[in-house]
Amino acid sequence: MSECSHAIALRAVSKSLVGSTRTIPVLTNIELGVAHGEFVALVGPGRSGKSVVLNLIGGLETADAGTVTVLGQSLETLDEMDRADWRMRNVGYVFQFFNLIPALSLLHNVMLPLTLSALPVADRERRARGALELVGLGGRELQRPCELPAVDQQRVAIARAIVMNPRVLLCDEPTGNLEDEDAQRILALLQTLHMDEQFTIVLVTRNEAVAAHADRVVQMNPSAPPRPDFPQPQPMRQNYAAMSALARDY
Secondary structure (H helix, E strand, O other), X not given: OOHHHEEEEEEEEEEEEEOOOOEEEEEEEEEEEEEOOOEEEEEOOOOOOHHHHHHHHOOOOOOOEEEEEEOOEEHHHOOHHHHHHHHHHHEEEEOOOOOOOOOOOHHHHHHHHHHHOOOOXXXXXXXXXXXXXXXXXXXXXXXXXXXXXXXXXXHHHHHHHHOOOOOEEEEEOOOOOOOHHHHHHHHHXXXXXXXXXXXXXXXXXXXXXXXXXXXXXXXXXXXXXOOOOOOOOOOOOOOHHHHHHHHHOO
16 A cells, blocks of 8 residues: 555554653654545553554654654644644544533533634534534533533534544544443444544554454553554454444344
8 A cells, every 4th residue: 555545654653752861762663555435443551552542643742853744744844833723624533521611501512612713603503513423412401511421422422523624533532431331432423423424543552342343453562562554454244234223223
């Protein structure tokens, strides 16, 4: 597969964390490729560097060595302000914690990223309503987060992540705060967005069962970082249709 066929490419990337008394290597010479429209899970124990990889892909951190190229953009060539602008236009984030603002309606929570855009207010509202519709919360725009169960609060967080129409969706333990059945619903929703909306998704988790919902799983181990990993995308799991039905039945 050629370099241009990758939405995400990490080449010979190393990253260390600098403490007050010592420097701790987190990633050493890793290679990772994610194709356009692929759903990849990075799975491993704590301190395996999987969240650092996510931060490098999103431009929240910079590599000490190597190159990080996302959607054709070499992130090491951008300064902090340019990376923030690039990230706003191209990357959506979903976290373990929902980070919703309790005083705001669902509509205005989802509209928050759009406040940095030049869109008229009417267009911002239209986009936010569309994002809520995509995650199964159409018609509930005026409710507040406290009125929703945890699974639906995570749906709102996903709507907020996709409202800018990003091409890459980064998910950091998105089911970590959910019961098993609710976690399955969120994973089904991510699969639906991946298949229907063609998002490129990178998800990090410690849970092998969660990782199994991705097209491809990359194992991360503190003592054995990923080897060169640029395979052809694999087909979606056979249980996709059943999982999609579960996503709608919330």
